[in-house]
Amino acid sequence: AQSVTQPDIHITVSEGASLELRCNYSYGATPYLFWYVQSPGQGLQLLLKYFSGDTLVQGIKGFEAEFKRSQSSFNLRKPSVHWSDAAEYFCAVGASGAGSYQLTFGKGTKLSVIP
Amino acid sequence: DAGVIQSPRHEVTEMGQEVTLRCKPISGHNSLFWYRQTMMRGLELLIYFNNNVPIDDSGMPEDRFSAKMPNASFSTLKIQPSEPRDSAVYFCASRGRYQETQYFGPGTRLLVL
Numbered sequence: 001a002q003s004v005t006q007p008d009i010h011i012t013v014s015e016g017a018s019l020e021l022r023c024n025y026s027y028g029a030t031p032y033l034f035w036y037v038q039s040p041g042q043g044l045q046l047l048l049k050y051f052s053g054d055t056l057v058q059g060i061k062g063f064e065a066e067f068k069r070s071q072s073s074f075n076l077r078k079p080s081v082h083w084s085d086a087a088e089y090f091c092a093v094g095a096s097g098a099g100s101y102q103l104t105f106g107k108g109t110k111l112s113v114i115p
Numbered sequence: 116d117a118g119v120i121q122s123p124r125h126e127v128t129e130m131g132q133e134v135t136l137r138c139k140p141i142s143g144h145n146s147l148f149w150y151r152q153t154m155m156r157g158l159e160l161l162i163y164f165n166n167n168v169p170i171d172d173s174g175m176p177e178d179r180f181s182a183k184m185p186n187a188s189f190s191t192l193k194i195q196p197s198e199p200r201d202s203a204v205y206f207c208a209s210r211g212r213y214q215e216t217q218y219f220g221p222g223t224r225l226l227v228l
Contacts, residue, residue: 045219103217
């Protein structure tokens with residue numbers, strides 16, 4: 001069974017500082033990996049995804065994530081955080097292969113940004 | 116382009132009442148998912164439809180919950196009778212054919228008193 005761990009429940013950073021949100025997954029084969037962001041009272045918006053190929057993927061809003069198979073990690077990064085990035089971030093893992101549909105989500109990391 | 120549309124956005128009801136949540140997936144998408152989000156359990160998949168057919172309903176909590184997809188552009192999630200522990204945010208998501216990414220609606224925030 002697949003699983004996702006986001007070790008940090010809540011992170012606070014200053015505006016302009018760099019950011020790294022951690023995500024570790026468990027899955028037997030090469031997974032499909034996603035980061036979603038949820039602003040207060042809103043749905044989940046896709047930030048970026050990894051299926052195969054280049055292990056460093058670029059997403060929207062200046063975010064990037066790096067897939068590290070040896071560490072079973074898919075950490076999300078941003079070089080300079082803006083106040084509007086305050087939200088909750090979810091990492092998700094999906095099974096690869098035809099017919100697969102399950103997405104398993106982590107519990108989320110809430111990001112607060114200090115002006 | 117219109118995303119996934121859910122209604123109502125907020126619902127407050129009393130225990131024992133019937134609640135119906137509605138979802139319109141992205142046009143052309145053939146997979147639809149209903150999720151529930153709570154503080155305690157996070158995001159849980161309730162049911163998955165493919166081509167309007169329920170494929171996996173193992174996440175539906177109990178018989179009080181039912182879901183239908185009468186056509187490719189509409190789905191409902193019904194709770195009857197509702198209980199306070201059903202209070203949560205319910206999300207609908209859709210996915211295109213041969214795609215891996217699920218696109219989420221804004222959610223329905225349900226409060227059962």
